[in-house]
Amino acid sequence: MRILITGAAGFLGSHLCDRLLADRHAVIGMDNFITGSPDNLAHLMGNPDFAFYRHDVSNYIFIPGRVDAVLHFASPASPNPASPFSFSNLPIPTMKAGALGTHNCLGVCHARGARFLLASTSEIYGDPLEHPQKETYWGHTDPVGPRSMYDEAKRFAEALTMAYHRFHGVDTRIVRIFNTYGARMRLDDGRVVPNFLQQALRGEPLTVYGDGSQTRSFCYVDDLVEGIVRLLESDYHEPVNIGNPVETTIREFAETINRIVGNQAGIVFKSEHRLGDDPQRRQPDIGRAQSILKWEPKVSLEEGLARTIPYFKQKMGLA
Numbered sequence: 001m002r003i004l005i006t007g008a009a010g011f012l013g014s015h016l017c018d019r020l021l022a023d024r025h026a027v028i029g030m031d032n033f034i035t036g037s038p039d040n041l042a043h044l045m046g047n048p049d050f051a052f053y054r055h056d057v058s059n060y061i062f063i064p065g066r067v068d069a070v071l072h073f074a075s076p077a078s079p080n081p082a083s084p085f086s087f088s089n090l091p092i093p094t095m096k097a098g099a100l101g102t103h104n105c106l107g108v109c110h111a112r113g114a115r116f117l118l119a120s121t122s123e124i125y126g127d128p129l130e131h132p133q134k135e136t137y138w139g140h141t142d143p144v145g146p147r148s149m150y151d152e153a154k155r156f157a158e159a160l161t162m163a164y165h166r167f168h169g170v171d172t173r174i175v176r177i178f179n180t181y182g183a184r185m186r187l188d189d190g191r192v193v194p195n196f197l198q199q200a201l202r203g204e205p206l207t208v209y210g211d212g213s214q215t216r217s218f219c220y221v222d223d224l225v226e227g228i229v230r231l232l233e234s235d236y237h238e239p240v241n242i243g244n245p246v247e248t249t250i251r252e253f254a255e256t257i258n259r260i261v262g263n264q265a266g267i268v269f270k271s272e273h274r275l276g277d278d279p280q281r282r283q284p285d286i287g288r289a290q291s292i293l294k295w296e297p298k299v300s301l302e303e304g305l306a307r308t309i310p311y312f313k314q315k316m317g318l319a
């Protein structure tokens with residue numbers, strides 16, 4: 001296939017480029033570098049099967065030649081207001097990437113008869129009242145809360161995707177991605193993995209927001225990419241959760257990182273940094289991915305962190 005990946009210069013987009021090129025597809029990357037970096041794609045420049053367009057997906061998209069599939073990953077993705085690269089500090093670009101960007105990508109697919117895959121998120125469940133979260137759960141979101149620019153953009157994007165599928169017959173997929181980590185995460189986007197790894201590698205205490213009792217479930221990037229490729233190759237149109245169901249409190253997560261890195265500085269609690277609508281519990285029910293895609297994650301947290309740390313050391317000038 002000839003596949004357009006939006007958000008290609010970001011963390012997940014760049015790994016998808018690598019995987020789909022390795023699977024012998026031709027890949028067109030698109031990005032405006034608002035949160036991503038050309039460094040993540042530098043190794044692909046000169047590859048005859050890879051082309052790149054610097055473009056904002058909120059504007060009309062034209063790709064010359066054939067397009068068989070569009071994977072829409074362009075969006076700021078960190079909630080942390082301390083970072084200028086978070087969706088909290090890029091509220092309007094975030095809503096435009098989720099709304100106008102999704103519309104433009106679906107327009108390309110409708111015109112070209114191409115398949116569409118939307119990168120949605122566990123955030124569409126909000127601060128969930130059902131646990132673990134199944135795809136049938138409708139969510140618990142605040143349409144005007146501090147994370148609403150992201151949650152509502154993604155909820156709109158899902159609705160638009162289903163509208164194009166049901167009304168225009170576009171061949172669509174929706175992946176609901178749960179917290180994922182690995183190499184090429186932006187060091188300064190404020191998400192918990194880059195923050196904790198850098199603090200631990202510098203020998204500083206890890207900043208736990210709130211009392212650290214909130215939970216997340218962390219998926220290694222290679223596992224996530226495998227799930228996305230299987231979904232793309234399936235003919236399933238309803239949303240599918242892809243994530244690692246091993247749930248940990250943020251406090252336990254900090255202790256695990258300190259142990260693996262050998263950091264003796266411990267943790268500090270920063271209650272003032274916790275966002276008002278920071279979900280208290282998050283864990284995917286992956287029953288649908290297991291039965292339809294025959295997928296489940298293979299990489300443990302310890303193994304995934306061990307594979308991720310060299311990237312952080314290199315970026316921090318410690319390697």
Ligand code: NAD
Nearest residue numbers: 007009010011012032033034035036056057074075177180
């Ligand atoms: P990222 O910030 O590393 O990558 C996003 C990329 O999109 C960046 O390269 C950015 O420059 C680009 N982009 C943003 N707006 C754009 C626009 N208008 N036009 C063109 N390019 C634009 O983040 P990520 O973690 O790789 O996330 C990728 C996608 O996956 C996002 O849609 C995000 O919502 C979704 N997601 C990620 C996670 C996760 O844990 N990483 C979890 C749930 C959902």
Ligand code: UDP
Nearest residue numbers: 079190191192193195207208209214250278
């Ligand atoms: N968090 C933390 N310390 C940090 C950064 C984040 O305790 O330095 C917490 C944050 O409050 C949230 C969890 O870690 O409860 C995951 O945050 P992240 O920004 O990675 O993504 P989220 O899952 O909230 O979208």
